[in-house]
Structures are given as C-alpha cells and as structure tokens.
Amino acid sequence: MRRRRYRRTGLITNEDEQNPLTGVANLFDIAMVFSVALLVALVMSYNIPELLTDEDITIVKNPGQKDMQIIMKEQGKPIEIMNMTDQIGGGTGEALGTAYKLADGRVVYVPEEGNVTST
Structure with missing residues (x-):
C-alpha cells in the first residue's frame, strides 16, 4: 500500500x-x-475658503465683541490676525473730517474743507 503525503x-x-x-x-x-x-x-x-485664493481680503470675526478678530490677507504677504485689546491707540495727528452713521447703518465720511484732495 502506498501512502500519500499531503503537504499544506x-x-x-x-x-x-x-x-x-x-x-x-x-x-x-x-x-x-x-x-x-x-x-x-x-x-x-x-x-x-477665500483664504485659499490669491485675492486680497479682510475678515472681521465677532464684530463689537470682546473676542473680535480682524484677519487680513494681502497678496505677497503672510496672513495677519489682529486680536481685540483694551489698549487705546494714541499719538499725534490732525482731524481729517467727520463720519456720520445713518439710520440704515451706512457710514458717510465728510472731509473738512481744508482737507479736500483731488485725484
């Protein structure tokens, strides 16, 4: 009799x-x-998604709140994020005119008579 070996x-x-x-x-x-x-x-x-494009953009997050941020992206420059602080800006300068807020929310800038420039 022959035996068969099976391999696995x-x-x-x-x-x-x-x-x-x-x-x-x-x-x-x-x-x-x-x-x-x-x-x-x-x-x-x-x-x-505008931050992924090449156009200049400014985004205001949480306007008027304590945690307000301004995100500015200009072409050729890194993205700049400015956070709201309690510090008040100061320095010397001159008044250029007056800004008025209308009832519908628009802001109108009226320059002073001596500061009118023509382009």
Missing part, C-alpha cells in the same frame, strides 16, 4: 500573501485621504 503548501502559494505588511500600505492611503478630506471640511466649516 496550497495555503501559501502566492508571495504577496506571505508579507504581513501589505495591508498596512492600504491603511496609510486611506488615512491620507481621510486627513485631506478633514482639512477641506475644516476650511469650509469656518466659511473662509
């Missing part, structure tokens, strides 16, 4: 199946796609 080589015939790190590369790709999607969602949630 059929389970590991493909070389890719021998390397346990092949699945890790796929997980890294998925993590990269997820992180880019998260960054895009974060920019869109702040409603400031």
Whole structure:
C-alpha cells in the first residue's frame, strides 16, 4: 500500500500573501485621504475658503465683541490676525473730517474743507 503525503503548501502559494505588511500600505492611503478630506471640511466649516485664493481680503470675526478678530490677507504677504485689546491707540495727528452713521447703518465720511484732495 502506498501512502500519500499531503503537504499544506496550497495555503501559501502566492508571495504577496506571505508579507504581513501589505495591508498596512492600504491603511496609510486611506488615512491620507481621510486627513485631506478633514482639512477641506475644516476650511469650509469656518466659511473662509477665500483664504485659499490669491485675492486680497479682510475678515472681521465677532464684530463689537470682546473676542473680535480682524484677519487680513494681502497678496505677497503672510496672513495677519489682529486680536481685540483694551489698549487705546494714541499719538499725534490732525482731524481729517467727520463720519456720520445713518439710520440704515451706512457710514458717510465728510472731509473738512481744508482737507479736500483731488485725484
């Protein structure tokens, strides 16, 4: 009688199946796609996609509040963020005119007679 020996080589015939790190590369790709999607969602949630364009922009966040911020972006310069402080600006200068706030919220600037310049 002949005995047949069966080998269990059929389970590991493909070389890719021998390397346990092949699945890790796929997980890294998925993590990269997820992180880019998260960054895009974060920019869109702040409603400031204008910061990604080349145009000059000024954004006022929380106007009139204690935590007010002014974000200024000019082409060729880094983005500048100014926070509200309790300090009062000072210095010397001259009055240029008067600003009036109308009932509908518009502000009208009226220059003084000596400060009118023509362009």
